Amino acid sequence: MPRDQGLMSWKDVVLGMYIVEPGNSVKFKTGDWRSHRPILDKEKCIKCAQCYLLCPEPAYEENEEGYFICNLNYCKGCGICSLICPKGAITMVLEEA
Amino acid sequence: MGKRVAKEVSIAVADAVAQCRVDVISAYPITPMTHIVEHLAELVNNGELDAEYIAVESEHAAMSACIGAAAAGARTFTSTAAQGLMFMYELLFIASGFRLPIVMVVVNRALSAPISIWNDHGDVMTMRDAGWIQTFAENGQEAVDLLYHAYRVAEKTMIPVAVNLDGFIVSHVVEPVELLDQEQVDKYLPPLKMKYKLDPKKPITMGAIGVPEIYTEVKKAQDEALKASYRVILQAWKDFEKITGKRYQPIETYWMEDAEVALVLMGSLSETAMNAVDKLRDQGKKVGLIRIRLWRPFPLQEFIKAIGKVKALCVFDRAMSYGSTGGPVGIEVRSALYQSNKRPKVLNLIGALGGRDVTVEDFEEIFDRTYSFIKAKPRFTYEIYGAKE
Numbered sequence: 001m002p003r004d005q006g007l008m009s010w011k012d013v014v015l016g017m018y019i020v021e022p023g024n025s026v027k028f029k030t031g032d033w034r035s036h037r038p039i040l041d042k043e044k045c046i047k048c049a050q051c052y053l054l055c056p057e058p059a060y061e062e063n064e065e066g067y068f069i070c071n072l073n074y075c076k077g078c079g080i081c082s083l084i085c086p087k088g089a090i091t092m093v094l095e096e097a
Numbered sequence: 098m099g100k101r102v103a104k105e106v107s108i109a110v111a112d113a114v115a116q117c118r119v120d121v122i123s124a125y126p127i128t129p130m131t132h133i134v135e136h137l138a139e140l141v142n143n144g145e146l147d148a149e150y151i152a153v154e155s156e157h158a159a160m161s162a163c164i165g166a167a168a169a170g171a172r173t174f175t176s177t178a179a180q181g182l183m184f185m186y187e188l189l190f191i192a193s194g195f196r197l198p199i200v201m202v203v204v205n206r207a208l209s210a211p212i213s214i215w216n217d218h219g220d221v222m223t224m225r226d227a228g229w230i231q232t233f234a235e236n237g238q239e240a241v242d243l244l245y246h247a248y249r250v251a252e253k254t255m256i257p258v259a260v261n262l263d264g265f266i267v268s269h270v271v272e273p274v275e276l277l278d279q280e281q282v283d284k285y286l287p288p289l290k291m292k293y294k295l296d297p298k299k300p301i302t303m304g305a306i307g308v309p310e311i312y313t314e315v316k317k318a319q320d321e322a323l324k325a326s327y328r329v330i331l332q333a334w335k336d337f338e339k340i341t342g343k344r345y346q347p348i349e350t351y352w353m354e355d356a357e358v359a360l361v362l363m364g365s366l367s368e369t370a371m372n373a374v375d376k377l378r379d380q381g382k383k384v385g386l387i388r389i390r391l392w393r394p395f396p397l398q399e400f401i402k403a404i405g406k407v408k409a410l411c412v413f414d415r416a417m418s419y420g421s422t423g424g425p426v427g428i429e430v431r432s433a434l435y436q437s438n439k440r441p442k443v444l445n446l447i448g449a450l451g452g453r454d455v456t457v458e459d460f461e462e463i464f465d466r467t468y469s470f471i472k473a474k475p476r477f478t479y480e481i482y483g484a485k486e
Contacts, residue, residue, distance in 0.1 A: 007310075008310075008314055009314065010313075010314035010315070010317035010318045010321070011318070013311070013314050013315050014293075015255060016194065016195045016196035016197075016255075017305065017307060017311070018293050018301045018302060018303050018305075019301060019302035019305050020293060020301045022300045022301070022302075
């Protein structure tokens with residue numbers, strides 16, 4: 001949950017903290033506790049889709065050019081994409097605090 | 098009003114539960130509460146009560162079943178004591194966190210070890226901070242009246258309520274008890290309607306994770322709800338008075354108008370203490386008694402008002418808080434007085450543990466000690482009353 005979504009007054013808390021809107025989890029962005037983010041080098045990328053297939057979230061989405069781009073709203077920074085990339089096109093860099 | 102009938106208090110409580118038209122009863126028998134659920138099981142079995150009796154394998158399951166049933170919109174009842182309450186402990190916080198209107202009768206009994214089936218308040222004091230509304234009955238009639246009240250309050254506040262009555266001393270005594278008429282109960286307790294409940298047609302999630310960004314707000318909302326329940330509790334007693342003419346209030350006082358020293362108690366022991374007050378009043382001693390009926394939410398203003406101009410208070414606790422600065426009630430009272438302009442000396446005794454009798458003569462002696470405490474140097478401590486040297 002990004003920080004801006006966490007700002008809710010106690011007065012607005014639903015009784016018992018129930019979730020009364022079914023399926024509202026899609027609204028929650030869950031990638032704010034990542035310590036490293038993946039950076040893609042498009043020069044090296046061969047669009048093999050390994051990152052897309054193996055991302056456990058899955059946070060990767062294909063763009064119009066056919067590159068697979070990580071959606072940082074959901075990426076947890078696990079680094080599997082970087083590890084699996086056959087061309088070493090993805091590097092994990094430390095998130096700034 | 099119904100007729101005054103001599104009944105074992107446990108049976109009267111069970112009959113009152115049945116009058117409240119509970120949908121689901123789930124309990125695991127334990128001394129000294131067994132008679133309550135035994136009688137309820139009998140009523141269900143005989144077809145006299147149209148309720149689901151869920152026989153469970155433990156108290157943990159009993160409270161779980163009540164939580165599930167209440168979440169689906171059922172009026173629920175459970176009861177337990179001592180080790181049973183310990184076994185359902187984690188669920189107590191879930192019941193209150195889920196804001197479910199569960200009503201439980203705790204038939205107070207001492208905690209093991211050593212094993213004891215007799216009465217003190219050691220069991221319920223462990224759930225002091227569980228977010229439940231908690232009331233203490235002095236006798237059988239009050240236990241029954243507090244039970245009706247519990248459902249009314251629970252369902253208006255969506256906070257679970259625990260009604261406490263002393264094991265054996267109240268639960269197993271045969272006394273004349275007046276139940277309400279069924280029509281009166283039905284009027285006092287309209288069918289339970291919940292804004293949110295588990296319903297496949299309108300799905301909701303209960304028990305989602307409370308991440309750090311929301312947990313504090315949820316706890317604040319729960320605490321504010323418990324504090325706000327105070328007015329509902331008073332109103333429910335007022336409504337009860339309209340039906341029965343019986344007036345209940347958070348704090349009961351006896352001879353407090355001009356009292357110099359007073360005793361603070363909860364539960365049935367106050368009947369003994371009242372006899373001591375009578376005897377000492379006959380001798381011209383200005384002694385009084387304060388009984389806390391509503392323990393949570395703690396009626397702070399009422400309590401400060403009730404102590405009047407006493408010079409010394411004896412808080413007689415019935416539960417241990419090992420290595421603490423007092424018994425649970427003693428700690429509460431001292432904490433309440435600290436921010437008040439009234440600062441009577443506070444003698445904190447912990448006694449009547451595990452069924453140990455405290456007699457009228459004992460209370461006379463306790464009042465004498467409280468008198469001598471007026472001039473004593475303040476001591477921030479407590480004493481286990483009656484422990485033989």
